Amino acid sequence: MEEEEPMVGALRCNEFGLVKEEKGRKLWKKVKYQLVEYHSLPGFLKDNEYILGSYRAEWPLKQILLSIFTIHNETLNVWTHLIGFFIFLALTIYTATKVPKVVDLHSLQQLPDVLRKADLQKLQSEIVACLPSLPHLSNLQRLKDEFKTSLPSMDILPSLSNWQVLELLSNCLPQRFSNGNQTNRSMKEDVANMIAPLLVRPIPRWPFFAFLGGAMFCLLASSICHLLSCHSRRLAYIMLRLDYAGIAALISTSFYPPVYYSFMCNPFFCNLYLISITVLGIATITASLLPVFQTPEYRAIRAGLFFGMGVSGVVPVVHKLIMFRHRPEALYTTGYEVLMGTLYGLGALVYATRIPERWKPGKFDIAGHSHQLFHVLVVAGAFTHYKAGLVYLKWRDLEGC
Missing domain, CATH: 1.20.1070 (Rhopdopsin 7-helix transmembrane proteins)
Incomplete structure (x- = not known):
């Protein structure tokens, strides 16, 4: 028994050391990622001396991301x-x-039914017939000829601004299209919403x-x-x-x-x-x-x-x-x-x-x-x-x- 006592004492001492070391490790992990004050920062993190606390300093990436x-x-x-x-x-x-919509006012589905279901070919001929009544616009005859060819090809109008084209279309709109149940939007804007994608390429x-x-x-x-x-x-x-x-x-x-x-x-x-x-x-x-x-x-x-x-x-x-x-x-x-x-x-x-x-x-x-x-x-x-x-x-x- 006398020979075993030192061994038992050593085991007890060793166990106490392990427990102490484990507690120390847990305490260090807990303290390590605490926020610190300005005076405790490394030099590269000292930027604003008027912010005195709540700093993170040299944390691992995992803790930083969290x-x-x-x-x-x-x-x-x-x-x-x-x-x-x-x-x-x-x-x-x-x-x-x-x-990218040229005139972003309201969708085509909100237009009056009579305008939405219009026959584009008939509308085309009526607008062409209207062209001579607008002498203030240049190159009308060429515009008239191009309009006769095909409505969707109207992206070849170098002499007219986009707004002039839209103004031309709205001014030439047949009278019957203005008699329906209209919203507060102007007819010019309605026509622009319907036909502008065929005529104008966004910048x-x-x-x-x-x-x-x-x-x-x-x-x-x-x-x-x-x-x-x-x-x-x-x-x-x-x-x-x-x-x-x-x-x-x-x-x-x-x-x-x-x-x-x-x-x-x-x-x-x-x-x-x-x-x-x-x-x-x-x-x-x-x-x-x-x-x-x-x-x-x-x-x-x-x-x-x-x-x-x-x-x-x-x-x-x-x-x-x-x-x-x-x-x-x-x-x-x-x-x-x-x-x-x-x-x-x-x-x-x-x-x-x-x-x-x-x-x-x-x-x-x-x-x-x-x-x-x-x-x-x-x-x-x-x-x-x-x-x-x-x-x-x-x-x-x-x-x-």
Whole structure:
């Protein structure tokens, strides 16, 4: 018995050590993924000294990905732009399926029965007979001959704008078609909805979709950056480069719809403005690759560089207003663009000054700090620009050059 006592004591000591080690491991796993305060962060995560707590620091990827559903000081930074991404994804699908209609007023099924069941061949002959009564339109005889050939071939009308063609059709509409039960829409718009797809080809959509793509890339890149940057210094560097590239892409592609649709009939200015903003965007992305670009000391310079890209859009907007000063569409779109610029500019100002957290450090760690406000303003500005793009599309679809 005396010889067995040390062995029993050793076993007891060993068991106690195993239990202690297991408890320590569980405690370490529990503490390891707790949120930390600003002063405990590694240098690469120290960016805003006015946000004092609720940081994630050097977590494994699994825990980082799961943290999208937990509360920390990046939660709203992730979700404000992630929700914005899904909004613009839905807008892109809607635009691709609905907006290409030349006159987007109401569907053909809502037209009066007498108009919907009209004999196009008879309608064609009656409109042709009406043509000589409209001497203010040019090349009427050629138009008359082409109309006699085939109605669906009316996409060969280089001398008339789209709206002139639609006006011609509505003015020549036989009187009997105006006696039915009509909605509040004008007969001209009803005829446009019925016949415009046969006569008018919508203008190119690529500038509008380039903007939508730039917006989605920016919003998704920002969400991923805010989610993953706490993993390591290397991943934070890569994610910040991606974030800056997304901002530059959004600003650059935002110019494409207003420049292209305003100057599509003036190729020199159209190409000049498109090339200039594209080069400026590439230069900004290149500058953002420099490591010094992400340091807190360069916060104002970062904001100023992106703000400068946005301000450069004043030139084509003023040019558009001079060229189309008598067109209401130019005023409507400029109003949207001024609002968009105001939202972007306000967002950049809030981001650079770190308001409101600098007034009450620690009070806005979870919600309400400057970066979250910046995100909301960016989404609002991009949506405003989308609304302007719809005006451009309808304008140019009807007018052409």
